[in-house]
Amino acid sequence: MKDFFKSMFACILGVFVSGFLIIFIGISLLIGAISFTSTPTYTDRPNTVLYLKLEGTLQERTKEDPLAFFDENTYITPGLDDILKAIKIAQVNPNISGIYIEANGFSGGYASIDEIRQALKRFKTSGKFIIAYGDNYTQPEYYLAAAADSIFLNPVGMLDFKGLASERIFFKNTLDKVGVKIQVFKVGTFKSAVEPYISTQMSDANKQQTNIYLRSIWSHVVKGISADRKLAVYTLNNYADSLILMQDGKQLLQEGLIDGLSYRTDIEQKLADLAGVNSIDDLNIATVPDIVTLKKYENNSKNKIAVLYATGEIDGINSTEEGIDSQKLVSEMKKIQDDASIVGVVLRVNSPGGSAFGSEQLWAAVNRLRKVKPVAVSMGDYAASGGYYISCDADRIFADPATLTGSIGIFGLVPDASELLTDKLGLTFDGVQTNRYGNFPVINRPMNNIEKKRMQEYVERGYNLFIKRCAEGRKKQETAIRNIAEGRVWAGADALHIGLVDQLGSLSDAVKWIAKKASVTDYKRVDFPAKKNIYEEFIKQLTTTVSTRVTRSVLGENYRYYMALKKIQHIDPIQTRCEDITIE
Structure with missing residues (x-):
């Protein structure tokens, strides 16, 4: 009983303190927001490169992060909506010289990545450059980077290109230990969403459908890279089967998977050269959040x-x-x-x-x-x-x-x-x-x-x-x-x-x-x-x-x-x- 009252008192105190903190932080945030909104928005300038930083998990829409107000180092991963909007604006904006894609630990579905790839291809019709750089490339990052004019890798970096796999987690044994049984009712031989609750492995029907759609998606991905990199499909599949993740960068360059081995500082100078300025100090970098604030490119049609x-x-x-x-x-x-x-x-x-x-x-x-x-x-x-x-x-x-x-x-x-x-x-x-x-x-x-x-x-x-x-x-x-x-x-x-x-x-x-x-x-x-x-x-x-x-x-x-x-x-x-x- 003593412990019960201690817990109840701690609970009440916690609610009181939390309520006070909510009010205090809320007021602080409001003051910070007022200050923030009074500062000027992004200014469009010549010799600008759109910086497309691939980091985190790609979502459909950009989501505000309140922590960004308190930590200037907090990076908000742009949503697919803002990325597509920024690329579209950059395509017609005369101040944007090109796009710089940087791989920095990014994951996303291949359909969503296709959306970005298609936007980049439309951007290319403007005659502007696109270059990609990565200390390392995950497979989704490399698929996206393949749409660039040139792909650069850190001299000691790695490239992951191995094909697709799909693995399930099965909960039956865990549920048995906890003491929960799941009573299942279903229609559909291939309706495999119930399997993790009643089985410890995939059914034959599920393995069949998974194998078919994985091969379909992989075929699409490889064909896309094949067209971008001018490499035969069978050659790319051979690379995928060779565990190139462990290969030396010089070998990747020789095989045509990348266009150069460079350190980050060298890439920055290359960006300056492509943008037509003397040094990186003269180059203007704009992020996705910067570009999407440019109101002059919004259509005000009544339709x-x-x-x-x-x-x-x-x-x-x-x-x-x-x-x-x-x-x-x-x-x-x-x-x-x-x-x-x-x-x-x-x-x-x-x-x-x-x-x-x-x-x-x-x-x-x-x-x-x-x-x-x-x-x-x-x-x-x-x-x-x-x-x-x-x-x-x-x-x-x-x-x-x-x-x-x-x-x-x-x-x-x-x-x-x-x-x-x-x-x-x-x-x-x-x-x-x-x-x-x-x-x-x-x-x-x-x-x-x-x-x-x-x-x-x-x-x-x-x-x-x-x-x-x-x-x-x-x-x-x-x-x-x-x-x-x-x-x-x-x-x-x-x-x-x-x-x-x-x-x-x-x-x-x-x-x-x-x-x-x-x-x-x-x-x-x-x-x-x-x-x-x-x-x-x-x-x-x-x-x-x-x-x-x-x-x-x-x-x-x-x-x-x-x-x-x-x-x-x-x-x-x-x-x-x-x-x-x-x-x-």
Whole structure:
């Protein structure tokens, strides 16, 4: 009891202190922000090079980082949206002489990297230079750098080029130790998202589909590098099989994978020479955040094309990103629908899916929207399962060859945590109910046979509705969709051949198609939802951190069990979600 009161007092004190800190830091941030906004924005100057620093994990949209106010060394990795915008401005800006790409520990999906590569190729039509430098190159960095005129590597640097691999983590043994059993209900031979919970290895069907889409994506990547570097595809595959990560830089130069071995200082002088100035001191460097602030390159047309972002899991809990709140996104679609100045919409989907219920609500909203305005879908790294569900009714679907899509299937997960709750935590449950299934579903007991039967029937109805939505949207017979469904994941290039997408192309291609469909040549792009400003991000991050610390302080060692239960509690039992796929 003494420990209980100590913990409670610590909790109350922690909340009080945290509240005081929030107010204090909030005021400090406000003062700093006022000071910040009073300083001049970036000034456009001649002999400028756009510095494209590849660092961190590439996200769809740039996200404000409140810590940057307090630490000038904090680097905010630009989102794909700002990178594409900066390259587009640099292409037409007479003060920009070229682009300098620096590899510095970067990762991103190959479909997103393709977006940047295509923007760089459009930039090249201006006649300006692009050079890339890296102390080391990861495989995604090298794929992007291949679009440059020249690739330079540090004399003692390394280049990773080895092909693609995908590895899964299986939780069954861990769940067994914790005392949680996952009761699974699914439709689709290839619907492999459930496998980590019930198995310790990939099924044969999953290995088959993974092998096929990996080879499709790798073929696309190698063909791109082959065209850029003027090296045969078979030669590149031979290099990939030779573990060139360990090869000497001189060998890489001899094999044509790079154009030179240089230290960073030498590259800086080369940039000055290419920009037409005498020394690095006369060269102006502009970052992506600098360039996107140049308002004079914004189009002020009264005609608007909306780009609506649907990124992350649908109505899911994800500690690394917010995901898709279906209710909020439906509201955004209603705003777009009612705005007469918006002539068309591009739905940018980068989602592995999620809640079946949320997916259906978004499908209905897209269906209503396209009756008023033309709607195209631009697929990012993922538009699978629920991500495909919300895409299938668009007027036209664009995908990258490396996009992972399809996965038309559905599953349900109902945890049985009776062993964890009763045997490990010592909890017991008792209650009354008026009817046989009054407490269904619960996680403190396993489901009986009748409950399992009803759940499977519910999942199958959801699958049939998914098939129907896809057939209507794609203007195909349901039998044709069933033949390519079964939860199977397809790479974008293969999805084109089977009719799941209409065209291989970028976000820019989708926007241009909408403009043509709406019969406008002059238009302004407007992005939805509006990004959170730095104050909103600050309050969100701070309150989340305080809540986590207080809960951890009170629960101590039991905090991990609390988090496990919290996640289980918030999982939508019925999911249209692709498995978590990491391609390396």
